[in-house]
Amino acid sequence: MQIIQDKQQCIYFDENLLTEPAEQVFDADYWQQKQKIIGSAQGRGTTWFVQLANIEGALRHYRRGGLFGKLISDSYFLTTWQKTRSIAEFQLLTELHNCGVHVPRPIAARAVKIGLTYQADLLSEKIPDAQDLVDILQTKSLSAEQYQEVGKQIKKMHSLQVNHTDLNIHNILIDKVSKVWIIDFDKCCKQTGENWKAANLARLKRSFFKEVKKRHIQWNESDWQYLVTGYQA
Structure with missing residues (x-):
C-alpha cells in the first residue's frame, strides 16, 4: 500500500493493482479519454466500471442518502484522514481480503479536503461475471x-x-x-x-x-x- 498525502488530500493505493497515475484515476473523464469505461450502474450516484491493466475496477463517489443527502449531497465533516469513509473502507477491505474473506480488492481511495469537510472516492475491484x-x-x-x-x-x-x-x-x-x-x-x-x-x-x-x-x-x-x-x- 502506498500513500500520497498533503494538506488538501490523501490517497491510498495498491501499487500492485494500479499502474495509472493515482491522482487521476478518480476522475471519470480520465477513463473516458482513455476509452476504458466498460459500463456503469446507478445508485445514489453513478458507479463507473473501468478497465485497468489486469483487472476491472468500480469507481464510486461517496454520496449521502436520505433527506440530509438532498441538502448536502457529497460532503462529510473531516476529523482525520484515516476516519474518512473512503480511506476507512479501503483499509477494512484490505484486512478482509488479506484474511481470506471474499471481498473486492481495494485499488485506490481518495479524500479531498474542502474547508472543514471532505469529499471521497473509492476505486475497487469489479467482481467479474x-x-x-x-x-x-x-x-x-x-x-x-x-x-x-x-x-x-x-x-x-x-x-x-x-x-x-x-x-x-x-x-x-x-x-x-x-x-x-x-x-x-x-x-x-x-x-x-x-x-x-x-x-x-x-x-x-x-x-x-x-x-x-x-x-x-x-x-x-x-x-x-x-x-x-x-x-x-
Whole structure:
C-alpha cells in the first residue's frame, strides 16, 4: 500500500493493482479519454466500471442518502484522514481480503479536503461475471451448498469482528464458478462483543422476506437453515 498525502488530500493505493497515475484515476473523464469505461450502474450516484491493466475496477463517489443527502449531497465533516469513509473502507477491505474473506480488492481511495469537510472516492475491484442474490433468485433458486457458502463467508467476516451494517442480499454476489462475495463496506467497522452478529443475520433474513414480497424471488424460509448450517460449520 502506498500513500500520497498533503494538506488538501490523501490517497491510498495498491501499487500492485494500479499502474495509472493515482491522482487521476478518480476522475471519470480520465477513463473516458482513455476509452476504458466498460459500463456503469446507478445508485445514489453513478458507479463507473473501468478497465485497468489486469483487472476491472468500480469507481464510486461517496454520496449521502436520505433527506440530509438532498441538502448536502457529497460532503462529510473531516476529523482525520484515516476516519474518512473512503480511506476507512479501503483499509477494512484490505484486512478482509488479506484474511481470506471474499471481498473486492481495494485499488485506490481518495479524500479531498474542502474547508472543514471532505469529499471521497473509492476505486475497487469489479467482481467479474457475478450477480447479486436478488438477480439470481428472480430466475432460479440456490442449492443448499450455495447457501452454505454464503453462511461461511459471513462467518469469516464475523470472526474478524467486522460488522457489515448493511448486510442484505443486494450486497452478496455469486460468480460463474459459484464463489460467494460480500460487497459494499461503506460505514462498516470492526466491533467488539457478539450480540451484533445475530442482529446482522436477522437483517439479512429480513432482506430475503422483503424481496419475496417485492420481486417474488425464489426463496423459502426453509432455505435459511442451509445458510445457518454454513455459518455454524
